[in-house]
Amino acid sequence: MGVKRSVDEDPLSRLLAPPPNETAEERETRLQLEAEARQISDRIDEQLKAERAALKKNRPVKVLLLGQSESGKSTTLKNFQLAYCQDEWEAERTSWCMVIQLNLVRGINFILDMLSEEIAGGSYTAAPDSDVSDDDEARFSPSTGNVHLSGKHRLLKLRLAPLRTVQRDLELRIGIQAGADLSDTMISPPGSPTMGPTQRKHEFFVRSSTSWKQAHNRTSSEGAMLGGRRSKEIQMRETADILAGCADDMKAIWEDATVREMLLRKGVRMETTPGFFLNDIDRIASRDYEPSDNDVVRARLRTLGVQEHKIKFTKGPAAGSEWCIYDVGGSRTQRIAWYPYFDDCDAIIFLAPISCFDERLAEDRRINRLEDSFMLWKAVASSKLLAKTSIVLFLNKCDLLEQKLLNGVRIRDYVHSYGDRPNDIEHATKYFAQHFRDILRKNSPEPRPFRVHTTSVVDTKATAATLSVVEEGILRDHLQRADLL
């Protein structure tokens, strides 16, 4: 049975109640004291509120880079670093050299693997004059689908064999995790054969953003201490020597018409990282190669997990503020790791590579990449944890989209709702921007700031201009939120 107590019986109320025999004068004094106490208390509350706001204003701005794998998150981060962390950027340039060499060597080894697969599968037949000379041309017979492998190809395969060792050596030095695949840099369009065993080889990632760079720097001192170990400089020189020695052959195989025909027929596109470096073999495979800013921005290293990067802005609209930018791994299995970072997040920069409307996810070939971006965007838009987070959308890879449309690929063949709109970059970006906006409006728990930019984040000059607009907006939202506390 519950016990019912009147307020009068509450010991605290009894204690605080005015004395029963209070005079009018005493009452007046008591009320005055109480009013003063209330004023002091209000002042303290206001002070606390201001302190909390200042704390929030001064705490680092927390920004998440989200988007599917290969959407351009790490490349966007590199743009921030290039603009605001010059010392770090310079210090890491040599470490990136290894990644760029590896990008190049993997591209060539990938082509050699494909050639071997074709030969093993019987698609290629040796031309009758195949062992006559090393400059005879391979021939493709459209009627049989067979390509005659010439002596030149076999010779090139032999001469390029040392690149296997170079690849292993570079992977070891960078600390590449074993057991992953390479398909992230080589994308096949829908309908193309799924990646064969030689194509799905080793994924290109390291576990932490700094450990591989530190490992690279450690090698020299350890090497010197251990005496027997080759020093970093010697290793680097050996790699550069082999690459320089193979440069002409790498160029020959990459520029070979039969190889191009094979890649085309297999639906392999190498237009992003490998293609970029393969088109510049003379420079990258030279003995005195030093990566340019553009090379570092283009170097591909898949992100694993969530990596935190602190940036202190010394110039630009965000000067004086410190930001924590989180770069996440975007493939499907890694997205679960994002959630703990949603809490207290100021802004999200979401990257949607809109050139991918005709491509499929490397990790699940049944899923169209644009569809996946829409689904991911919807999940982010509807998250209650992110309800107050500002969102910036980068419709990325516009350079590749433009190229694709100029090559005659039609959006409406893959995105039926695109209908009869003109198949050009202007209409395409407008259409995709509207689609993303509609998804946000329909799914966001409450209206929130949203900005959209069309980007090609490998273009550092254009991206610097975009980032300064983005920084200003994010900082303004951050400060407004702090004042609202």
Ligand SMILES: Nc1nc2c(ncn2[C@@H]2O[C@H](COP(=O)(O)OP(=O)(O)OP(=O)(O)O)[C@@H](O)[C@H]2O)c(=O)[nH]1
């Ligand atoms: N041409 C072109 N290439 C781009 C663009 N953005 C990114 N890339 C290339 O696309 C590849 C993937 O970019 P990343 O920034 O590594 O992708 P990510 O989103 O960090 O991928 P994960 O780490 O796997 O989640 C790299 O080879 C980049 O050079 C772009 O706008 N245009």
Ligand SMILES: [Mg+2]
């Ligand atoms: Mg990444």
